[in-house]
Amino acid sequence: MKFDHKVVAAKWDETxxxxNMTVRHKDGTEETKRPNFIISGSGLFSTPNLPxxxxxxxxxxxxxxxxxWDHSVEYHGKxxxxxxxxxxxxxxxxxLARAAEHLTVFQ
Known part of the structure; x- marks a missing residue:
């Protein structure tokens, strides 16, 4: 396992x-790895998808x-x-529904 590394490229080689994976270390250097498999542990929110x-x-x-999440925002009664x-x-x-005056959910 490698923690605190960024995968900047990963391409499957059929042959x-x-x-073929390029990894960037904290110091900015890059390294090429050739693993059999990759397990991503980046988490759901590593790159938010904004509408x-x-x-x-x-x-x-x-x-x-x-x-x-902005914890400074007061949303009670809003x-x-x-x-x-x-x-x-x-x-x-x-x-949010319990605290808000009104909640509208956009799907």
């Missing part, structure tokens, strides 16, 4: 039945992805819009 909604970047109210019904949206919705 050798191995991966392509016109005006989302100019919205002037608190707005954030659940992987970057009108909240929750975008997404994946596992995190489903887990977040009940607590």
């Amino acid at each position: 050798t039945s191995k991966w 392509d909604i016109k005006g989302i970047t100019s919205y002037n109210r608190p707005s954030f992805h659940t992987s970057y 009108r909240i819009g929750l975008i997404g019904t994946g596992s995190t949206g489903t887990q977040t919705a009940p607590a």
Whole structure:
């Protein structure tokens, strides 16, 4: 296992039945590995997938992805819009609904 490394490329080689993988170390150096398999432990929120909604970047109210939860935002008694019904949206919705004045879920 390698922790704190970034996989910058991984391509399956049919002829050798191995991966050609380039790994970047914390110091910025890169190394090529040829493993039989790769197990990703990056986690669900390593790269948030933001929705392509016109005006989302100019919205002037608190707005954030659940992987970057802003604990300074007071949402009790507010009108909240929750975008997404994946596992995190489903887990977040009940607590938001109890605290909010109104919760709208966009699927």
